[in-house]
Amino acid sequence: MGLTERQARDQGMRVRTGLVLIASSARGLVHGPGNDGFIRLVEDADRGVLVGATSAGPAGARCCTG
Numbered sequence: 001m002g003l004t005e006r007q008a009r010d011q012g013m014r015v016r017t018g019l020v021l022i023a024s025s026a027r028g029l030v031h032g033p034g035n036d037g038f039i040r041l042v043e044d045a046d047r048g049v050l051v052g053a054t055s056a057g058p059a060g061a062r063c064c065t066g
Contacts, residue, residue: 002052005042016045022057 008015018041022028028035037057044051 001054002050003042004052004054005040008042008044008051013051014045016043017041018043022055 003011005015005017020039022037022039023035025039035057037055040054041050042052042054043049
């Protein structure tokens with residue numbers, strides 16, 4: 001959703017990223033085993049604005065939307 005890290009850099013943004021494993025998140029603890037994957041956030045560091053996010057894994061979409 002939004003921009004990838006590469007797209008943000010190509011637009012000239014100073015990018016900062018964050019990565020969390022779904023299994024180590026609160027959502028992963030609630031749902032237990034089978035929560036492989038990750039969530040990556042992309043921020044425009046100069047403005048302090050989130051410009052993109054990626055969720056990957058078997059339950060990735062559920063992790064971020066519900």
